[in-house]
Amino acid sequence: MSEREVLELLRENARYSTADIARMTDLEESAVEETIESLEEAGVICGYQPVVDWDELEDERVRAEVELNVMLDRETGYGDIAERLARFPQVTALRLVSGDYDFDMEVEGDSIREVSQFISEKVAPVPEITQTVTHYVMTSYKENGIELGDGDDDDRLSVSP
Amino acid sequence: MTIELSDRVESVGPSGIRRFFEIAEERDDVISLGVGEPDFSTPWAARDAAIASLEQGKTSYTANRGKRELREAISRYVEDRFDLEYGADEEILVTAGASEAVDLAFRAIVDPGDTVAVAQPSYISYEPGVIFAGGEVLSVPTRETDDFRLTVEELERAGAADADVLVICYPNNPTGAIMTRADLEPIAAFAREHDLTVLSDEIYAELTYDDTDHTSIASLKGMRERTVVFNGFSKAHAMTGLRLGYALGPAEAIGAMNRIHQYTMLSAPTTPQYAALEALDSCEDDVRKMVDQYDRRRRFVLSRFREIGMACFEAKGAFYVFPEVPSGWTAEEFAEELLHEQGVAAVPGDVFGDGAEGHLRVSYATGLEDLKEALNRIEAFLEERNEVAPIDDS
Numbered sequence: 001m002s003e004r005e006v007l008e009l010l011r012e013n014a015r016y017s018t019a020d021i022a023r024m025t026d027l028e029e030s031a032v033e034e035t036i037e038s039l040e041e042a043g044v045i046c047g048y049q050p051v052v053d054w055d056e057l058e059d060e061r062v063r064a065e066v067e068l069n070v071m072l073d074r075e076t077g078y079g080d081i082a083e084r085l086a087r088f089p090q091v092t093a094l095r096l097v098s099g100d101y102d103f104d105m106e107v108e109g110d111s112i113r114e115v116s117q118f119i120s121e122k123v124a125p126v127p128e129i130t131q132t133v134t135h136y137v138m139t140s141y142k143e144n145g146i147e148l149g150d151g152d153d154d155d156r157l158s159v160s161p
Numbered sequence: 162m163t164i165e166l167s168d169r170v171e172s173v174g175p176s177g178i179r180r181f182f183e184i185a186e187e188r189d190d191v192i193s194l195g196v197g198e199p200d201f202s203t204p205w206a207a208r209d210a211a212i213a214s215l216e217q218g219k220t221s222y223t224a225n226r227g228k229r230e231l232r233e234a235i236s237r238y239v240e241d242r243f244d245l246e247y248g249a250d251e252e253i254l255v256t257a258g259a260s261e262a263v264d265l266a267f268r269a270i271v272d273p274g275d276t277v278a279v280a281q282p283s284y285i286s287y288e289p290g291v292i293f294a295g296g297e298v299l300s301v302p303t304r305e306t307d308d309f310r311l312t313v314e315e316l317e318r319a320g321a322a323d324a325d326v327l328v329i330c331y332p333n334n335p336t337g338a339i340m341t342r343a344d345l346e347p348i349a350a351f352a353r354e355h356d357l358t359v360l361s362d363e364i365y366a367e368l369t370y371d372d373t374d375h376t377s378i379a380s381l382k383g384m385r386e387r388t389v390v391f392n393g394f395s396k397a398h399a400m401t402g403l404r405l406g407y408a409l410g411p412a413e414a415i416g417a418m419n420r421i422h423q424y425t426m427l428s429a430p431t432t433p434q435y436a437a438l439e440a441l442d443s444c445e446d447d448v449r450k451m452v453d454q455y456d457r458r459r460r461f462v463l464s465r466f467r468e469i470g471m472a473c474f475e476a477k478g479a480f481y482v483f484p485e486v487p488s489g490w491t492a493e494e495f496a497e498e499l500l501h502e503q504g505v506a507a508v509p510g511d512v513f514g515d516g517a518e519g520h521l522r523v524s525y526a527t528g529l530e531d532l533k534e535a536l537n538r539i540e541a542f543l544e545e546r547n548e549v550a551p552i553d554d555s
Contacts, residue, residue, distance in 0.1 A: 009457070013529075020533070023464035024457040152202065159182040159195035159506055161285045161334075 002027055006035045007044070011145075014048040053148040055139065061108065062115050062136065063092075066123070068103035069131040078102070081128050090118045101133070112136065173289045177512030181496065185506040192535040194523045195506040197334065199399040199480070201454075203436065204447035207398065210439030211432045220431060225423040226415075227255025227407070228434045234441040235407055243366065244380045245390065251412040254419050255429045255437075259364045259393035259406030262418070264290050266360050266389050266408065269417035270326060271296035278321040279328045280311040281514030282335055284362065287328050288514070299324050302516035308474055309338035309483070309516070313347045322355045329378065332365035332478025335513045335522035337459075339369055339478035342376040349381040359388040364406070365479040367397035367448055370456045373477055379409070389414050394433075396479075397448050398440040403433035455480050458525040458532055465536040469543060480526040483510065485519055487543070492519050503538035 002025065009021050018036070022029040039045045054061040070081055078096050085105065086094050093106035105123075109115040116134075124132050140148055178195075185191050202208070226232060232249035239245040247253050256262040263286060271277060273295035279287045280301050291298045301319040303309045311329060321327060329348070331340040340348075352359050359378060366375040379388040393406025408418060459482065466473040466484050473484035486495040492509035499505050507524075510517030525532060 020461065020529075023461040024529075026460050026464075154200065156196050156198055156200070157182065158185040158191060158193040159178055159508060160197040161176065161178050 002031065003035055003039060006032060007039060010036070010045070010048075051144045051146045053140070053143075055148070060110065062110065062112050063140075064107045064115050064119075064137060065135045066103075066105040066107055066119060067101040067131075067133040067135075068105055068123070068129055070102045070128045071130050072128065076128055081126070084126065085123065088118070088122060090115070090122075101131075169293055169295070173292055176285050178285065178508055181500070181506060181508060184497075184500055188504060191500070191504045191506050192527075192531050192538070193506040194525070194527065194532075194535055195508045196524050196526055198401040198526060199396060199451065200526045200528060201399040201451050203398060203400045203403065204440060204444040206443050206447075207400070207436040207440040211403075211436040214432055214435035219435065223255075223428045223431050223434055225428055226253065226419055227429055228431075228438070231255060231434050231438045231441075234438055235409075238441050239390075239392070239409060243363075243375060243377045245377055245409060246385075247409045252409060252415050254408045254415050254422060255434065256393075256406045256408060256422065257426055257429045258395060258404040259362065259391040259408075260286060261404075261422070261426060261429075262389075262391045262393075262406050262408035263287065263360070263362065264293070265418040265421050266391070266410075266414070267291055267294040267296065268421050269414065270358055270360075270389075275326065276324040277326040277328060278316070278319065278324040278357070279514070280330070282309070282333075282510060282517035282520075283328070283330050283514055284334045285513060287330075287362075291328075296326075300515045301327075302514075303336070303338070304516060305474055305483075305485070305520075309333060309336040310340050310344050311348055313351050316348070316351055321351075321357070324355075324357060326360060327352060327357045328360045328362070330362035330364075332369055332375065333481075334365065334479055335481050335508070335510060335517065336474075336483040336520075337476025337479050337481040338474075338483075339373060339375070341373060342381070345376060345378050345381060349378055349384050352387060353383050357387070359384065360391070361388055362391045364391060364393055365396050366392060368452060368455060368480060369478045370452075370459060371477050375478075386411050389418075394437050394440055397451075398437070398444060399451065400433065400436065400440070403430075403436055405429055405433040405437050455525065458527075458529060461529065462523065462525050462532055462536065465533075465540075469536070469540040471539075471543070480524055482523050482525065483517075483520050484523060486521060490519075492517075492521055496521060499539065499542055503542045505535045505538050505542075 005025050009016055018029050018032045021032045082094055085091055090107050090109055092108045095104045097104045107115055119134055232253045235253055236247055236249045267290045271294040275296045276299050277291045277296045278299040278301050280303055288298050301315050301321055303311050361378050369375050379385050379390050389408055389410035391408055394400040462482055471484045473482055476482045486492050492511055496507055496509040507521040510520035
């Protein structure tokens with residue numbers, strides 16, 4: 001049970017200190033540390049990253065959502081294709097999805113040219129891939145459950161009954 | 162020419178909270194632990210329903226008692242959550258905030274000269290409400306040694322046996338105290354024995370922690386016929402500014418309250434009624450999430466007060482804790498200096514009545530980062546004065 005609670009808190013803010021998590025859950029700090037370690041070892045927690053609003057940075061960051069259709073054969077399954085694609089560092093997310101296409105792939109790069117080249121030279125030629133449809137991200141409004149842009153101001157009275 | 166004011170109004174001073182508000186508003190670096198409302202916005206689904214109702218032009222009066230659909234939803238909700246059975250036709254009145262319901266009840270029930278016993282510390286509106294209705298307030302203190310629960314002993318000592326009405330509010334503002342069924346039984350027995358009408362403000366009913374669900378005194382044997390319950394959407398559904406509450410009670414009491422309501426308010430505002438309907442319909446998850454957040458903050462704040470050596474009873478309701486200021490200080494002095502020196506606003510308990518001296522009301526309806534910073538500042542404030550040695554937990 002404490003695993004679930006610790007995980008929830010880290011999903012809310014992965015930078016909560018173990019001491020603060022302990023205070024919020026009434027667990028011992030050492031128990032929190034152990035829980036996190038065991039979640040990491042079990043591969044439940046695979047990493048920690050900040051949620052970035054790229055629009056707030058000077059440097060351009062190009063991201064694209066790519067729909068992939070694939071043709072399977074006796075020797076090649078979805079997993080084989082996924083493994084091959086996921087190795088590219090440009091691919092930031094890769095999911096098998098239901099519906100009109102097979103894979104939903106997220107790609108990141110420094111320019112449209114770089115991302116386009118990656119898709120045309122590295123992805124499209126993969127023999128099992130029959131079609132790619134690339135959607136460049138124009139603006140992001142919410143990432144990982146966090147709304148981007150200016151937060152809501154607290155307009156409550158500073159002291160109220 | 163001057164307008165001569167009524168004695169009733171002149172006998173009631175401005176709220177003690179007002180002064181702190183003014184000091185706090187002067188500075189822009191203040192972290193406020195003095196806010197008596199959620200820091201969350203109304204769940205989006207409820208706001209969306211309100212917007213949709215406006216788009217459809219639903220802006221006329223509703224029935225005096227509130228939209229029937231809403232009363233039916235309230236009826237189902239209070240039965241489901243608190244074992245309270247009230248019919249939508251005659252036993253539920255939708256009001257402009259629970260505050261209106263409180264005022265209506267006083268005016269409908271209290272005759273000039275009647276005595277209204279009020280368990281204190283308590284929300285600041287009961288006493289003026291009684292006075293505006295022409296009644297007399299009998300303050301019944303609760304004690305930290307009883308975890309700020311009302312006891313029969315204190316009722317007897319205060320002379321509440323001769324009162325006409327008893328007002329209670331659990332989960333409590335400002336202490337965060339709750340009363341379980343076992344705690345309420347003797348109070349109910351006392352009310353039955355001495356024929357007291359009970360007004361039970363349960364606006365924080367959803368906000369209880371540590372698996373202690375709220376019990377309404379009206380659900381106890383023989384209490385339904387002598388109790389009016391106040392609840393609303395402000396706290397649990399984070400709808401304070403939408404001003405929507407309700408009263409539950411026997412048909413005669415609700416009918417009498419409605420008689421005042423229909424002449425003075427006509428009906429509670431329409432748009433919030435649509436929001437409230439949606440809130441009951443689909444926002445239970447949002448409420449649970451907010452309650453989880455409050456609970457974490459509550460634990461965090463209680464832990465920090467323990468660590469910095471300020472005694473603080475384990476509040477299990479609302480979104481307040483009620484720490485004790487170090488000896489040698491009055492709550493008012495402490496709160497004022499803390500605000501001046503560290504820019505942390507907390508309300509001195511005294512403004513909430515008897516039993517609250519020497520305490521601060523600390524609201525944790527504020528983001529964790531702010532709570533963290535505020536507690537660090539309080540710690541620094543204490544350290545500068547060598548007030549308290551940190552307690553060694555080990």
